[in-house]
Amino acid sequence: MNAVTHPMEDILRMDRMPHIWCPGCGIGTAVTAFAMALQKAEICLDKTAVVSGIGCSGRVAGYVKLDSFHTTHGRAIPFATGLKLANPELTVVVISGDGDLIAIGGNHFIHAARRNVDIKVFCINNFNYAMTGGQLAPTTPEPATTTTSPYGAFEHPFNLPFLAESSGAVYVARWTALHIRRLTKSMTEALSKKGFSFVEIIAPCPTLYSRRNRLGDGLDELKYYHDNSVIKHGLDTRELDIGYRKEIVMGKFVDKDRPTFIEALNDRFTQVFGDKYEQYGPQNANGN
Amino acid sequence: MSYWRKPLDWDKINIPEGKIHVMEDQCKGCGFCVEYCPKDTLEMSDDFNLKGYHPVVVVNEKSCVNCQLCEVICPEFAIFVTLKNNYPATERIPETRKGVKIGES
Ligand SMILES: Cc1ncc(C[n+]2csc(CCOP(=O)(O)OP(=O)(O)O)c2C)c(N)n1
Ligand code: SF4
Ligand code: SF4
Ligand code: SF4
Numbered sequence: 329m330n331a332v333t334h335p336m337e338d339i340l341r342m343d344r345m346p347h348i349w350c351p352g353c354g355i356g357t358a359v360t361a362f363a364m365a366l367q368k369a370e371i372c373l374d375k376t377a378v379v380s381g382i383g384c385s386g387r388v389a390g391y392v393k394l395d396s397f398h399t400t401h402g403r404a405i406p407f408a409t410g411l412k413l414a415n416p417e418l419t420v421v422v423i424s425g426d427g428d429l430i431a432i433g434g435n436h437f438i439h440a441a442r443r444n445v446d447i448k449v450f451c452i453n454n455f456n457y458a459m460t461g462g463q464l465a466p467t468t469p470e471p472a473t474t475t476t477s478p479y480g481a482f483e484h485p486f487n488l489p490f491l492a493e494s495s496g497a498v499y500v501a502r503w504t505a506l507h508i509r510r511l512t513k514s515m516t517e518a519l520s521k522k523g524f525s526f527v528e529i530i531a532p533c534p535t536l537y538s539r540r541n542r543l544g545d546g547l548d549e550l551k552y553y554h555d556n557s558v559i560k561h562g563l564d565t566r567e568l569d570i571g572y573r574k575e576i577v578m579g580k581f582v583d584k585d586r587p588t589f590i591e592a593l594n595d596r597f598t599q600v601f602g603d604k605y606e607q608y609g610p611q612n613a614n615g616n
Numbered sequence: 617m618s619y620w621r622k623p624l625d626w627d628k629i630n631i632p633e634g635k636i637h638v639m640e641d642q643c644k645g646c647g648f649c650v651e652y653c654p655k656d657t658l659e660m661s662d663d664f665n666l667k668g669y670h671p672v673v674v675v676n677e678k679s680c681v682n683c684q685l686c687e688v689i690c691p692e693f694a695i696f697v698t699l700k701n702n703y704p705a706t707e708r709i710p711e712t713r714k715g716v717k718i719g720e721s
Contacts, residue, residue: 332637332698334637334639334696335687335696342693345639345642345694346642346644346667346692346694347692349691350644351645351646351669352644352646352647352648352691353691354691355691356690356691356692356693357648357689357690357691360688360689360690360691360693361688364688505691508688508689512688545646546646546648546691547646547647547648547651550651550652551651
């Protein structure tokens with residue numbers, strides 16, 4: 329009996345529990361999906377690194393029993409890009425919030441996707457800057473109330489799958505924190521995919537976003553996802569805007585192939601330098 | 617009177633039974649597991665845990681089918697389930713069907 333340990337024991341730092349997230353916060357469930365995906369993807373955990381930025385979602389890096397780094401705000405993707413380019417045999421995963429990745433880090437996001445840097449970006453979207461008190465984010469639907477939009481948001485929010493695809497991502501999916509099995513499957517696919525892979529996870533933030541908008545607790549939000557989400561695989565990403573309390577369309581929208589940054593670099597330099605050029609990347613790594 | 621027929625492989629089907637493990641002091645009482653357990657195996661306790669939350673309690677472990685939905689939906693990594701036994705389906709008739717004679721009438 330005593331020998332029975334939690335199935336995530338190998339991946340999560342159970343000695344750090346309970347974690348900092350509020351009751352009913354969806355980040356923990358997204359982390360469970362990630363941990364299950366790591367187990368399913370059959371990748372070497374010693375060669376997997378997790379990078380987060382700042383925010384409630386940014387705390388994920390501190391709870392995984394893997395090499396991980398908690399970067400400065402917005403800089404998870406550039407850090408991950410450096411990690412991948414310096415050590416191409418690593419599987420590099422970025423898990424962070426919508427504010428961190430798409431607001432302050434938005435520029436890095438579009439360029440990593442454009443270059444098709446082989447990193448996996450899992451964005452936990454709770455429609456606000458939660459850690460700092462629930463401010464408006466570039467994902468806040470119109471006209472949701474946040475601390476900095478007391479009369480309702482009037483800016484048009486980003487549609488993240490569309491932003492990812494149009495910037496160049498080769499894998500794009502969206503799920504809610506309720507759809508754990510499907511989310512796990514997408515994360516597993518993304519982990520095995522070569523190139524910039526993006527999964528958006530819609531998650532409840534009961535303490536700030538839900539409370540300001542009087543939407544109840546975390547469980548109410550899961551019930552809302554249950555009643556108001558539809559799966560439409562392969563849908564044109566232009567149609568994936570999220571309206572306030574409107575239907576949430578989920579699924580896998582993009583799964584294609586194009587040369588990664590390192591492949592393109594090798595191709596170009598081979599064209600220019602011919603045999604004199606030594607290929608860069610894991611295929612050329614000595615030993616392992 | 618019975619509205620359902622006995623499946624042909626009824627005696628070959630095994631229904632798993634789970635053993636539920638709750639890390640009571642890690643639970644924050646969000647109720648996700650209670651809501652989504654398909655078997656009404658769990659309930660929220662009236663007692664407090666170390667952190668002042670009402671934790672989940674197992675009220676009917678016999679009904680648990682080891683689907684692990686509670687485990688995957690828990691945002692606190694506070695509950696997990698291991699396989700206890702694989703009973704023949706004939707021995708695991710749900711309470712609600714107890715009065716119904718299977719395959720008869
Ligand atoms: C350079 C810098 N600017 C601003 C902040 C303050 N700050 C911390 S977290 C955060 C937003 C986090 O939002 P998000 O990424 O959506 O994560 P969440 O907390 O919602 O999970 C901000 C603006 C900071 N830490 N550093
Ligand atoms: S403030 Fe919101 S996002 Fe942050 S831990 Fe609490 S519920 Fe989660
Ligand atoms: S394993 Fe399934 S049936 Fe058993 S308690 Fe968990 S959710 Fe309920
Ligand atoms: S889902 Fe987890 S934290 Fe929520 S009530 Fe159940 S055991 Fe507790």
